[in-house]
Amino acid sequence: MLSLNISGLENGVVLDHIPAGKSMEIYKYLDLGSLDCQVAIIKNASSKKMGKKDIIKISGGLDQVDLDIIGFINHHITCNIIKDGHVVEKRQLHHPKKLTNVIRCKNPRCITSIEQELPHVFFLADTKTKTYRCKYCEEKYSFK
Amino acid sequence: MPRHLLNPMDFSVEELDKLMDLAGDIERNPDKYAHACDRKILATCFYEPSTRTRLSFESAMYHLGGHVLGFSSANSSSAAKGESVSDTIRMIGCYADICAMRHPKEGAPLVASEKAEIPVINAGDGGHQHPTQTLTDLLTIRSTKGHLDHQTIGLCGDLKFGRTVHSLIEALSRYEGMHFVLISPPELRVPEYITDLLKEKNIPFEEVISLDEAMPQLDILYMTRVQRERFFNEEDYIRMKDFYILNNDKMALAKEDMIVMHPLPRVNEIALEVDSDPRALYFKQAQYGMYIRMALILTLLEVEV
Ligand SMILES: [Zn+2]
Numbered sequence: 109m110l111s112l113n114i115s116g117l118e119n120g121v122v123l124d125h126i127p128a129g130k131s132m133e134i135y136k137y138l139d140l141g142s143l144d145c146q147v148a149i150i151k152n153a154s155s156k157k158m159g160k161k162d163i164i165k166i167s168g169g170l171d172q173v174d175l176d177i178i179g180f181i182n183h184h185i186t187c188n189i190i191k192d193g194h195v196v197e198k199r200q201l202h203h204p205k206k207l208t209n210v211i212r213c214k215n216p217r218c219i220t221s222i223e224q225e226l227p228h229v230f231f232l233a234d235t236k237t238k239t240y241r242c243k244y245c246e247e248k249y250s251f252k
Numbered sequence: 253m254p255r256h257l258l259n260p261m262d263f264s265v266e267e268l269d270k271l272m273d274l275a276g277d278i279e280r281n282p283d284k285y286a287h288a289c290d291r292k293i294l295a296t297c298f299y300e301p302s303t304r305t306r307l308s309f310e311s312a313m314y315h316l317g318g319h320v321l322g323f324s325s326a327n328s329s330s331a332a333k334g335e336s337v338s339d340t341i342r343m344i345g346c347y348a349d350i351c352a353m354r355h356p357k358e359g360a361p362l363v364a365s366e367k368a369e370i371p372v373i374n375a376g377d378g379g380h381q382h383p384t385q386t387l388t389d390l391l392t393i394r395s396t397k398g399h400l401d402h403q404t405i406g407l408c409g410d411l412k413f414g415r416t417v418h419s420l421i422e423a424l425s426r427y428e429g430m431h432f433v434l435i436s437p438p439e440l441r442v443p444e445y446i447t448d449l450l451k452e453k454n455i456p457f458e459e460v461i462s463l464d465e466a467m468p469q470l471d472i473l474y475m476t477r478v479q480r481e482r483f484f485n486e487e488d489y490i491r492m493k494d495f496y497i498l499n500n501d502k503m504a505l506a507k508e509d510m511i512v513m514h515p516l517p518r519v520n521e522i523a524l525e526v527d528s529d530p531r532a533l534y535f536k537q538a539q540y541g542m543y544i545r546m547a548l549i550l551t552l553l554e555v556e557v
């Protein structure tokens with residue numbers, strides 16, 4: 109089988125086991141477009157576990173990427189920290205305490221629905237139930 | 253950074269005690285405070301009309317010797333031209349020393365406070381919070397009963413949508429020896445997060461349907477209005493609004509020192525005959541509302557008298 113070769117990463121992070129086709133979504137959530145480091149996106153890589161998967165490799169930039177957002181989006185994505193060409197850490201992803209412009213408040217009575225350029229901010233209100241609430245109207249975020 | 257009041261729980265129990273002590277002193281010695289806010293200006297930014305709340309704030313400021321400016325509906329303000337809350341509060345900060353904001357959108361006063369260089373008081377933001385109402389209720393109880401703890405309080409009417417009820421329960425849940433009797437039709441019971449809160453704190457409560465049966469044990473009865481706009485269908489509204497009407501017969505079942513409270517305006521849930529009962533405190537409540545707003549303005553402006 110033909111496989112695309114992306115040169116090895118010296119320092120950075122590899123996001124593995126992204127469901128196939130979802131890598132661009134992750135790219136947007138992490139705002140990778142705004143970083144000046146190298147980013148490689150591999151689509152439809154073969155996976156024993158998943159059949160097909162996406163992978164994102166980010167060179168450097170570890171301090172500029174809020175990896176916890178991935179913990180919010182999808183727990184199953186693995187996050188390998190690479191130093192000197194080796195995996196030094198499989199990062200445990202936590203639910204972030206705060207999400208800015210990741211999800212939008214759907215409450216039509218919320219000030220975020222009319223105020224110009226107001227960021228949509230959610231905070232983790234309950235760590236047990238993983239409930240996020242809008243900072244402004246305190247409505248629960250529902251994934252439906 | 254100025255201090256704001258956005259949520260009834262923004263003040264700790266100790267801070268609330270101080271605030272209510274101040275309100276009590278204002279009630280006893282109004283002359284002492286008559287010039288406390290000389291040359292200070294309160295802006296009342298009301299993006300939706302609420303005459304009762306606005307008058308209470310204005311009266312509070314005038315009693316402190318201060319001045320008031322503002323608007324009382326969105327059409328008469330820059331909001332009609334599409335100005336954001338963030339921009340409006342920056343302008344208001346140039347004209348006034350403190351701002352009371354009422355807004356139909358939830359979280360608007362928080363947005364204002366993030367951009368404001370003056371204290372912002374949430375004077376009601378949609379169905380979200382109305383902290384000065386809660387403070388008024390607390391002061392009314394404390395001033396007439398002498399203390400906030402160890403009370404059996406009955407809350408009656410629309411407990412599902414009644415924001416004032418939820419905030420009051422949360423605020424009172426911080427005191428010891430409380431017992432809540434939640435009196436409502438099954439359809440209008442308090443939301444689960446309120447009963448969860450009470451369970452978590454091991455605070456005894458009952459959910460009952462009959463006002464008559466609940467009456468004898470109550471120290472406080474808090475009546476609420478069943479709002480027409482909460483119902484999609486007129487029949488449901490008509491059936492429920494008459495569910496609980498307080499009259500002299502029901503008052504006869506109550507303790508002699510029970511107090512009746514109501515956030516006003518009432519529709520018909522309290523018969524007029526109850527008004528002359530000395531236990532009816534709902535008009536006096538408006539006076540406490542002014543005292544607590546005076547104390548709040550002084551506290552947020554850090555004026556020492
Ligand atoms: Zn919201």
